């Protein structure tokens with residue numbers, strides 16, 4: 141595959157891949173990309189996003205590159221394209237790739253996503269962990285969605301929201317009575333438990349509400365279950381997928397806020413009961429405590445602290461990713477002027493403001509909890525009570541820090557384990573910028589369970605992911621610069637006015653004259669001129685389907701021009717070209733899928749293994765891995781599947797180039813000197829591959845300078861000289877037509893040239909080295925006569941070869 145071929149490809153990202161809107165992570169915008177099959181989620185930068193959303197199968201890489209250059213002011217070179225396509229391929233995001241769940245853990249080094257669902261996920265211990273409760277959560281959510289359709293009407297929803305607001309206002313006024321009732325509640329353990337049970341159901345409704353609102357916006361609820369925390373708490377969870385992919389921040393916020401609103405709605409029926417209760421009623425602590433604690437639960441959930449719903453809603457509203465982590469990072473960086481300068485003013489306000497809000501909120505919450513402790517704990521605790529929450533948080537934080545350090549020390553002591561074979565196969569090799577997508581160890585955030593609405597975990601990105609970025613400025617590629625050679629030829633640019641004559645040439649008959657021959661390639665009167673050079677001059681020829689067709693000719697004869705016109709890479713000045721029944725120009729993408737091209741300057745994904753290279757090419761063609769495996773087997777490279785392309789020998793590279801041309805199982809294959817620069821053994825071995833290809837009934841158009849090869853392999857050959865077809869036939873017929881004399885090679889010390897010339901039937905005698913070359917059309921008679929002088933064992937006979945015919949036809953004979 142040449143660079144030109146690569147740029148003419150129209151790869152497509154799988155249509156089911158989710159690409160989210162722009163989010164800020166630190167000072168840079170990123171987009172989330174998710175594979176819905178594997179569950180793998182990764183972040184891509186604005187430049188990658190620009191390209192990915194345009195990889196839709198309708199645009200060539202060249203066209204996308206032009207749009208990219210216009211937008212970002214930099215051209216993408218082949219190296220960048222290969223890098224990006226390889227990443228997409230390894231992550232199985234390209235159309236035609238068969239996505240697997242394994243990709244979630246191996247290919248997706250973004251590691252920002254959740255661990256894949258299913259039995260492989262850790263469920264925790266008896267005391268902590270979770271239990272899936274619903275076999276088919278999406279189906280249950282569908283039923284609930286239908287059942288609650290009435291409640292989602294505006295006429296119902298708005299009054300409910302107004303009532304919730306009224307409840308909050310009223311509670312502000314009735315706070316003292318409610319607080320008093322709540323205080324009494326703590327003296328009544330049974331009533332306290334009853335309130336706890338009711339609030340448990342309120343919390344369950346809270347979780348289901350996230351799912352229902354998400355479902356209403358078309359999202360999927362992945363799992364509903366029970367989560368256990370240290371054996372002390374068990375509550376319902378409802379996992380919603382892809383909230384950050386929802387269009388419109390309002391919807392994202394609605395999903396996040398739905399839980400707290402439901403908590404308030406849940407309390408509404410208890411409000412009138414409380415209002416109607418006599419002051420001394422026994423149920424006062426129950427209803428008062430329920431209203432106050434239920435409201436507190438709802439409002440606390442709206443605090444903008446991770447992992448609460450308010451934090452998620454704030455992140456959605458601000459369009460940020462990992463707001464808390466990035467604020468922490470900003471707080472550290474902001475100590476230096478350069479660090480601050482990396483952030484635009486708006487983001488400085490967002491991250492700095494959030495950091496301040498967090499500190500204030502944490503202080504307020506601790507103070508509130510401290511006051512609550514003092515109010516509820518026995519008076520003997522009164523001095524220590526206000527500080528208990530702060531002390532508890534300090535201990536928890538210290539334990540966490542110590543735990544993290546111990547884990548880091550353990551990890552540092554543990555020797556790195558080898559990648560599993562599948563991951564190794566999926567991951568590219570090498571350590572340079574092109575290396576990346578190494579199998580990611582599941583990060584704690586990725587492996588851990590998540591609550592409520594989804595959001596990217598707070599864990600920082602896997603640093604390895606940074607190498608997966610497509611950043612043209614980081615990878616200055618000499619090929620990136622426009623190639624003047626490519627630009628000078630106006631033929632390289634499609635001409636919209638170019639409408640080749642589509643008149644069908646007369647269909648010849650097969651030799652038996654009974655049925656029309658099926659032609660793979662038909663050229664009629666094709667001419668091409670470069671300035672003053674007439675490269676092709678009225679070429680007409682046809683290649684049968686299933687034929688092994690050779691094109692021979694001296695340097696500059698026009699072979700490459702001819703083949704490029706047939707491949708659709710150049711436009712003919714005149715004449716008609718039909719390939720597999722279609723015109724190849726203007727660039728015919730339908731045809732591209734049916735032809736395979738192997739050139740001497742084939743481009744490889746050099747940092748990949750042979751297998752990864754072919755797998756990537758297969759993905760670019762939108763086909764599965766089986767085709768890559770077949771192509772590798774076909775060319776006899778299966779044992780080199782895991783070798784890096786740059787470690788292959790010249791012959792193995794030629795085979796890989798051949799496999800690259802074959803991977804999409806084309807009907808018509810163009811081979812340009814596939815055995816060039818190979819040693820005789822490697823050449824013969826590749827002949828076997830070519831013969832096998834021919835045995836499969838593929839049509840092969842074969843350009844070569846090796847005449848012995850053409851004679852051995854080709855059904856027919858066209859000899860081109862000076863831009864014209866000077867001969868076209870089977871090698872045998874060409875040799876026969878040559879009527880070349882047989883050549884007898886005799887040791888020169890046994891017979892003189894004069895004696896040889898005197899033999900009847902001898903036409904010419906030459907002295908070549910230590911031998912006499914006797915040319916004759918009466919080989920038998922001359923042989924008998926030569927036997928008078930020389931022992932017959934010392935005589936070698938050479939009949940004419942295709943080379944003789946070639947030399948005669950191309951006028952090179954006397955140049956020898």
Ligand SMILES: Nc1ncnc2c1ncn2[C@@H]1O[C@H](COP(=O)(O)OP(=O)(O)OP(=O)(O)O)[C@@H](O)[C@H]1O
Nearest residue numbers: 629670673675693694695696697698699700701702
């Ligand atoms: N882009 C171009 N601009 C100008 N002249 C060209 C161009 N491409 C080819 N030519 C000329 O056209 C003629 C035919 O070239 P072409 O490459 O088709 O021959 P070839 O038979 O493939 O030669 P070789 O065996 O050396 O590869 C040559 O004289 C060459 O110099």
